[in-house]
Amino acid sequence: MTASPLLSLTWVDHITGRRGHLVVDRLVRGVASGGLRMREGCTLEEVAGLARGMTMKEALHYDPESRYVPLGGAKGGIDCDPRHPEAYGLLVRYLRAMRPYVESCWTTGEDLGLTQDLVDRAAAEAGLGSSIQAVYPLLDDEAAARRRLADAFAVEVDGIGLDELVGGCGVAESALAALDRAGLPYAGARVAVQGLGTMGGATARFLARAGLTVVSVADVKGTIANPAGLDVEALLAARDAHGTVDRGVLRPGDRELPGDAWLSADAEVLVPAAVSYAIDATNQEVITARWVVEAANMPVRPEAEALLSARGVTVLPDVVVNSGTNAWWWWTLFGDIGPDADEAFAHTRRSMRALVDLVLTRAQTDGTTPRAAAHAIATDRLPVIAERFGWYR
Structure with missing residues (x-):
């Protein structure tokens, strides 16, 4: 992984003076994935750590046989209590300021303090077609993929x-x-x-x-x-x-x-x-x-x-x-699974169990912690992903 992120910026809201951050740790095929959080005290250092974590999550779910192609890692953060009366307006202005990145390279969604419904509403008010629109050019059939994801978001289980x-x-x-x-x-x-x-x-x-x-x-x-x-x-x-x-x-x-x-x-x-x-x-x-x-x-x-x-x-x-959560978005959008709860849960269980077993076995073999083992696996996979898909193309 790179020693420093590809992009790191801090935005200051002209109305409230509050700060928002965006860190793009890595791009794969020109796109990075990572949610947007809102919490009092959110810092650039925190967002950078989360962006690096997203790079690892994407690499850990790399399967050369699946339709889902891992993206790079990114993260956004806003320093504000989401319950504050200023929070929603601040969210809209942040997304409006980050619009060039969301449109071109950063796919984002809910994270700590924000729901997907709120992110979607604020994104629309900020003039964005979708919070994940940067990934659309990578899809084989954009219309079908967007319908599949929308249908999946409409599914409820026990309320x-x-x-x-x-x-x-x-x-x-x-x-x-x-x-x-x-x-x-x-x-x-x-x-x-x-x-x-x-x-x-x-x-x-x-x-x-x-x-x-x-x-x-x-x-x-x-x-x-x-x-x-x-x-x-x-x-x-x-x-x-x-x-x-x-x-x-x-x-x-x-x-x-x-x-x-x-x-x-x-x-x-x-x-x-x-x-x-x-x-x-x-x-x-x-x-x-x-x-x-x-x-x-x-x-x-x-x-x-x-x-x-x-x-x-x-x-x-x-x-x-x-x-x-992140993997489910892409499994659904790229077409590895359909908009069905049983299929989603079964695929999630199989994938997560296989990943945990891989990490714990590596930790036992190397005599390290599970985190160190996960880092080692991701580090092994990142050059393979970069060689196959490239960083920017």
């Missing part, structure tokens, strides 16, 4: 959109693959999840339906815990648009605890699915879980991961675990 569920399906399958390799039965395995938004909520649902017990979930109001198991479906049904649970649905055995209590939950699997940098060198000390499964982007700081690894806690890295 939740397919686009919201596939990422959590991939995270859950990653955790299940790790449990299977360790010979740990699903029944009796306990899970704690930070964040019940798009990714965390779907992950909790798939793990609960697989037979695991979700004992703790956290949102902005705090942690909800029950050692006997939470009613995941009731909590999901009681969420607002930002993943905050209405406490009115809690049962007598459910307890309300401080916001960081999920970290020390008595559980085998810990799923940080909310914000970056949630686990640091200090608070990692309270973690007793066997696996930390990174559903969020960059939730574990490097120094914390080193300490966790030293005491036998395995961190399954974000570049593997949460890559299913």
Whole structure:
């Protein structure tokens, strides 16, 4: 991978003075893929790390036999609380300023703090035909591909959109693959999840339906815990648009605890699915879980991961675990799968399980962490992708 990104810029909003960032880490066939996040305190350094992660995610899903051709990696970020009254206008102005990049080389979509519906509405107001229009010239049949993706976004399963569920399906399958390799039965395995938004909520649902017990979930109001198991479906049904649970649905055995209590939950699997940098060198000390499964982007700081690894806690890295959402977009658009939930889940499960097994086997062989193994696999594949498809053409 390149030592520095191909493009790195910071935009300052002329109305609010708030900042937005765009980093294009790498192009393949002239296009890069990566979502747009909005959160208070978002920095250029954060966006650069996420863009590099997208380059890796694309490379890790490279299959020379599939129609989906990996793209380069990119990421956008806006420094604003998405709940702020200024947020939507700021989003529109950011996309209007980034329009030349979205039109030519950057395909983007929802990420932390933003939904796809909101991104689509703001993109239209900013004068864009689509947030992924840069990829259209790479499609064999653009009209058919766009219909297929639109149909897929219209699919709902038990009241939740397919686009919201596939990422959590991939995270859950990653955790299940790790449990299977360790010979740990699903029944009796306990899970704690930070964040019940798009990714965390779907992950909790798939793990609960697989037979695991979700004992703790956290949102902005705090942690909800029950050692006997939470009613995941009731909590999901009681969420607002930002993943905050209405406490009115809690049962007598459910307890309300401080916001960081999920970290020390008595559980085998810990799923940080909310914000970056949630686990640091200090608070990692309270973690007793066997696996930390990174559903969020960059939730574990490097120094914390080193300490966790030293005491036998395995961190399954974000570049593997949460890559299913991005891959599902392209599997659907390029035509590897159709707009069908069962097909999407089956393809996601097969692909994620194969990827996790590959990474964990490489880590075991090399005597390294899963993250180092994933980096090594991506580093091996990037020159192959560049030789076959080129960076810019």
